[in-house]
Amino acid sequence: MAHRPRSEMIAETRGKLIAAARKAFGTVGYAEASMDDFTAEAGLTRGALYHHFGGKKGLLEAVVAQLDSEMSARLNEISSRADNPWQGFVDECTAYIEMALEPEIQRIVHRDGPAVLGDPFQWANQDGCIASLIKSLTTLKAAGFVRPDIEADAAARMINGASVQAALWIANSDDPEATSARAVVAFRAMLEGLRLVHRIQ
Amino acid sequence: MAHRPRSEMIAETRGKLIAAARKAFGTVGYAEASMDDFTAEAGLTRGALYHHFGGKKGLLEAVVAQLDSEMSARLNEISSRADNPWQGFVDECTAYIEMALEPEIQRIVHRDGPAVLGDPFQWANQDGCIASLIKSLTTLKAAGFVRPDIEADAAARMINGASVQAALWIANSDDPEATSARAVVAFRAMLEGLRLVHRIQ
DNA sequence: TGCACATTCATACGATGCGTATGTAAGTCA
DNA sequence: TGACTTACATACGCATCGTATGAATGTGCA
Known part of the structure; x- marks a missing residue:
């Protein structure tokens, strides 16, 4: 194996750790996931984890950020290809609910994430899916589709809460x-x- | 100390454990709460805990049930003293949000509870506050206050999700x-x- | 009333997982 | 090319958990 630039090695290591953690968190959950186990599965040890992410929590943040940006991209894609703005927004919300049905997203983003990292609205992912929701609502409001006395932040909160609950309901239904x-x-x-x-x- | 009936002793032990756990879970959170610590604070050991509740999770269930029934009682009290049914329901929901601002309720019922025990709607507390919500909605719907195509379960889900989010928002606000x-x-x-x-x- | 039994709870032990301190190899730059 | 930094592994101590065992006390029956 030839000498490869260090930045590439680092990116690869981080990527492997995030991927392994994502898999572990998504299946057995954050609390039950053993750092020794999933770092080993990535061909590494906890040393690398602590070096790059500071600890288990830091790694969870990275995993959440990855999932969040993936979700955001999918949502932007969906809302952008609607002709009616309101309908596009409804589509976006529906897609948000559907994504929350995916076990990985439900478990990591909507269950363990908030429990360990706190309020999702404070995660401050500039390109996160919550930011997408707020942006959509802001433009909708400016275009007169939303009651003027309702703020985009507030509406995004309600919608987020209701969406997650809806997804939970569907997912646990027979x-x-x-x-x-x-x-x-x-x-x-x-x-x-x-x-x-x-x-x- | 005279001989006291065993049933009293048991009730007292369970009560002490629940109270100590409730305090610990409410302040440092479920994951950070040490069983050795809070059982000792109750003048007991983990032995009693495992005997009565099977483990940490079982104790959390008991704590949640206690909080839940307390909340339910408060909600019933509020909705019962309203003359207009719809207004009474709005009051009930508002109270639900306000209760979720209390750190103990927010942390245990709305954060750690769902993360550890899963979907609150599956907790099946017959006298829980979610049951109260559903009951209120059912009567409201029968009285023609709610759109007939909307089911009480579904509406309760949306309201629950939105309420928790609203409370989170308020609590984390400056x-x-x-x-x-x-x-x-x-x-x-x-x-x-x-x-x-x-x-x- | 007395005794066998069940129950309640404490104690003791082993296993697991975490965080930190330290070591080592490899890359980077003067 | 050699000093320095960075990336990661290894090793150690500590806290916590679950279970297996033990002691004490209340309870039901003769």
């Missing part, structure tokens, strides 16, 4: 298809409440 | 008063979406 349909009805109704409409009564 | 006001606006708007109203366009 008839995911039917449950999904029922969840979407309630979820869209909730979104309608945020929308700017004229009412009587 | 101006809780102002944040609370903004959160409530969005939350009520969301509730309006579930409500049965006549609309144009």
Whole structure:
């Protein structure tokens, strides 16, 4: 094996650690994942982990950031190819729920992540999927689709909470298809409440 | 000390363990709470803990059940003393958010609880606060306050998710008063979406 | 009332996982 | 090319957990 630049080696090491941790966290969960085990699986030891990430928690942050940016990219892709802005947003939210059904995302991003790292809105991923949600809502509001008294941050919070719950419900259901349909009805109704409409009564 | 009936001793031991665990879980969190430490603080050892609760997880379940039934009692009290059913429900939800601001409830019920025990809707506390939510929604729907196509379970999910997020937002804010006001606006708007109203366009 | 039994809880032990301190090899730059 | 830094492995001590065992006390039955 020829001499390779150090920066490449580092990137490879970090990547291997993140991948191994992601797999372990996603399957057995953060608390049950043994650092010795999954570093060994990556052909490394805890020494490398502590050097690059400071500890288990730091590695979780890195894993979450990776998942988050992947989700964000998928969401941007989806919302960008809609002609109606509101419909695009509804699509985005629906996709958000569907992604939360994936075990890796559900477990790491929506369960262990918040429990270990705290409030997701404080994770401050500039390119995270929550930032995407807020951005979408901001433009929607500016375009007059959302009630002017509702702030984008606040709406993003509600939507995030409801989405995760909806996904949890569907994932734990014994008839995911039917449950999904029922969840979407309630979820869209909730979104309608945020929308700017004229009412009587 | 005279001979006391065994059932009393047991109840006292369980109570002491639950109280000590509740305090520890609420302050340092579930993962950081040492069983040796908080059992000793209760004047006991891990032996008693394993005997009565099977382990740390079982004790967490007991603590959560206690908090949950306390919350439920408070919610029932609040919703019962409202004249307008819908307003009573809004009050109940608002109280739910406010309770989630209490560190003990936020940490144990909304953070560590779901992470360790899984989906709160599966905890199956017959007298839990989620059951209260569902019950309130069921009666509201029967009375025609809620859109007929929305199921009580589904709505409870959305509301629960949104409430927890709202509470998290407020709790982590540097101006809780102002944040609370903004959160409530969005939350009520969301509730309006579930409500049965006549609309144009 | 007395005794066998079940239950409650403490103690003791082994195993596992974590964090830090230290060592070593390899890359980098003057 | 040699001093220095960086990347990672190794080794050690400590805390925590689960279980197996033991002692003490209340309880049910003759």
